[in-house]
Amino acid sequence: MASRFNPLKADAHWQKVWDEGGTFRARDDSARPKSYVLEMFPYPSGRIHVGHARNYVMGDVLARYKRMKGFEVLHPMGWDAFGMPAENAAIERKVHPGEWTRANIDAMRGQLKLLGLALDWSREFATCDPAYYGHEQALFVDLFEAGLVYRKDSEVNWDPVDMTVLANEQVIDGCGWRSGAPVERRKLTQWFLKITDFADELLEGLADLDQWPDKVRLMQENWIGRSRGMKFRFALAGGDESVEVFTTRPDTIFGASFVAVSPDHPLALGLGKGDAKIADFIALCKRGGTTAAELETAEKLGFDTGLKVAHPLDPTWELPVYIANFVLMDYGTGAIFGVPGHDQRDFEFATKYGLPIRRVVAAGPEDADKPITGEAESGEGVLVNSRFLDGMDVESAKAAVIARAEAEGWGEGTIVWRLRDWGVSRQRYWGTPIPIVHCQACGAVPLPKDQLPVVLPEDIDFEAPGNPLDRHPTWKHVPCPACGGAALRETDTLDTFVDSSWYFIRFASQPADRPFDRAVAERWLPVDQYIGGVEHAILHLLYARFWTRALRRLGMLDLAEPFQGLFTQGMVTHLTHRDADGNWLLPEEAEAAKAAGEAVVAGRIEKMSKSKKNVIPPEPIVEQYGADALRWFLLSDSPPERDLQWTDAGIEGAWRFVQRLWRLASAEERGEGEDEALDRKLHQTIAAMGANIEALAFNKAVANIYELANAIEKAAPSASRIAAIRTMLRLVAPMVPHVAEEAWAALGHNGLIADVPWPEADPTLLVEDEVTIAIQVNGKLRDTVRAPKGAAREKLEAMAVENENVRRILAGAAPRKVIVVPDRLVNVVA
């Protein structure tokens, strides 16, 4: 055996062996139990760095481990290949988005292959392949026909120069990020998916996702935002019309001092038509930006319409109707009743416009006349100044008001959701074309499936602003599928989140003629372990859950939840450097500048990003240290859910470990006889490693191996030692597969270590027969003694009381009490 492990040769060799042998192909017809391990598939933005690598290596360890445990493992890889960066590249560099994307995919695939991942590459696809998005179009048509797709007008951020819709993140200080032109709010007719139809089950379903982080479940729960409350109507004075409002605090109904409607409310819009002042006010409200910062500082503005409404519980009580900028049209009913005493926004509004502030909740009846000053009181208490509600607690009063409203017919208890329907239209080229044709006679007609896929035209230009699909001379002109008359294609494309809402199903099953084969998909799904960044905690994971449930409702797939286990891993961070002028420097530039005596400022340790020039690509690391050292470092030290700081010392340490492993295996000495202590350590390690890998606690698994390696190095030659070394190779094989294969072969084994079953821990070796007992006085450690496992309480107590240190501290006094925890400790209470 060579004295040093040469990863340059070994990595390539074993990767070729795995590849040619189809080692990691997932067989649909295997009799083994299945395990589906999936990392969130990457967007092909250019190159991966070690932060991405960490993500894939974690999944890889689990996939390889499950395989050794006897599972048929599906561990696929593909590309989330549609999206804006490709269009930006097209505009900036005059390359076709498809060309740019496919070049990136090739480069990134090459990078991933350097890591020696146990992937089934035969299932690879990119979402920009018509063979993928064509099926997505078919599914969209299915959803359309099931009534889960509809069109409606929706407000968007519109860049008048680039003639395009902007996402909120692309609006900077109220201007388009590229053009710099002031963004307008414009109404466009857009396609929506009825995710709100599933709000209830998406919320309820979270309870069953016990292998998801609590944090993510909570975030989804808040995002779905179920609020229980009451809708009720205020009759407009002098007419039959009424204004419907929603509240979560029906108990405060006697604290009302005004009604306010959104500037987008039909009542406001109607009034605006006949009144220039109202129209101006509405326009004023719309002018403000939509960013969070602007909303936070925006002043509460109101316009008194002069209209009055009657209080539903007292027809003689009239309230003014305002149009107010802080009332949102798309939550609740777009109208509220204001209770300044117990709602901070209403308080500010009432203070500004001189409206009454009534107390209806107080700490006790004696505080009924205590004025409310400074800010609204939103806490608990008892009802006061509220007629039939007086004396009730808040919850009882809510129920009482709802009961009365329902009995009298002017309102009802209800639930409203924060979740809104999913707008999927994007006025962009590089996405899945929406398979709809607009016909003058027939309206919006979905394309029959035999006319799918609708393929993106290749001959497009990005010279002019706007959507190239819309400008294309011929593409959009098609006959209507229903009547055959002249019609126009929908030129919007689907949000890329649609592409990622079902790719995991397509990985499991990819027939040519339909999106998936139900039986095969159901064999593999759900994904047993999904791994990805927490930045997708809400949108992607919620959309995928929705899509899966929609397919179930359509009878296409018997599956409620797509991802049984979810793990959100931390990022890889790295030191940043700047020069004296504040420009970011690459690590090697910083070195050079330091050597040249120039000023270099070490910046903060931050997430790797191109702009901050602190990215570490995998290639030079793999070249210098090998894939295993990189893998080992990415798994060491930090718990996987936390950030890992990239350091040279860290990768050096991992490299040393890989060599140490090799040395241990190659210096395997002859030896006979048993070494019971080492046998114990080995089997304890087998048990701990298995548990830690299944819990994705890779940093602890790494520590288990170090402990075992230390024990083996200290042990004298023996048969046990030889067995320990060979077993250790099997234990590390999922983490450092190349050196494990190389050593396994060098020790004379035929066949791959990847195919060797995971070792079984011998339960009789997991327990020690002698244990260390802590001797405490008043809970403080005073000594430790060795005792046989299972020693009698009396015996342990005697050992403690007679202990030299204990006697010295007791100084002749009798202990008040002695607590014995068998096999652990004795605590003498003085």
Add this chain to the structure above:
RNA sequence: GCCCCUGUGGCGGAAUUGGUAGACGCGCUCGACUCAAAAUCGAGUUCCGCAAGGAGUGCCCGUUCGACUCGGGCCAGGGGCACCA
């Protein structure tokens, strides 16, 4: 503003149900090998103290024979949502 999470050596971090705090790694110190270096090996490394001993898991209280762990109140850092009625 509302909701949530996290605070342990010089650093990353371990610690079943409350039961020997600091496993393991990095770094550092000393030593061995070497002409020398790298690599490797050995010893040490929470703090104060020569030692005996004392203190110690963000801070303050509490429960307990015993608290990193449980309860209450603060402080600091991070995250999510945000004119959501």
